Amino acid sequence: MSHKPPNNAKLDQIVAQSRKAAEARGHGYREQALKMYPWVCGRCGREFTRVNLIELTVHHRNHDHDCNPADGSNWELLCVYCHDNEHSRLLDHGYGSLTGDGAAPAAASQNPFAALAGLLKK
Numbered sequence: 511m512s513h514k515p516p517n518n519a520k521l522d523q524i525v526a527q528s529r530k531a532a533e534a535r536g537h538g539y540r541e542q543a544l545k546m547y548p549w550v551c552g553r554c555g556r557e558f559t560r561v562n563l564i565e566l567t568v569h570h571r572n573h574d575h576d577c578n579p580a581d582g583s584n585w586e587l588l589c590v591y592c593h594d595n596e597h598s599r600l601l602d603h604g605y606g607s608l609t610g611d612g613a614a615p616a617a618a619s620q621n622p623f624a625a626l627a628g629l630l631k632k
Contacts, residue, residue, distance in 0.1 A: 553592035
């Protein structure tokens with residue numbers, strides 16, 4: 511059984527093209543959002559100028575980076591800190607259930623302090 515070694519040059523080319531396309535896509539909607547909305551973080555209210563504008567990001571409300579309607583309805587401007595927090599909250603929400611089906615964990619059925627009153631009386 512012989513395996514053909516991966517064509518690293520072709521893989522590198524595919525990755526480079528993908529990164530270039532993502533960057534172009536990002537600049538397109540970022541530029542539109544910056545023209546459309548005031549340069550203020552939608553969460554913390556921090557204001558931005560040309561000096562620190564790089565710290566203002568475009569957040570996709572539905573988390574789909576390919577959903578970029580021209581009216582900007584899927585975008586909001588967030589500072590890098592609030593943007594990181596938003597994505598962390600989404601990840602944390604996914605870990606909230608151990609079953610993986612999104613259901614809330616079952617309530618505890620035992621009371622660890624049930625016998626405490628009796629023990630304190632002694």
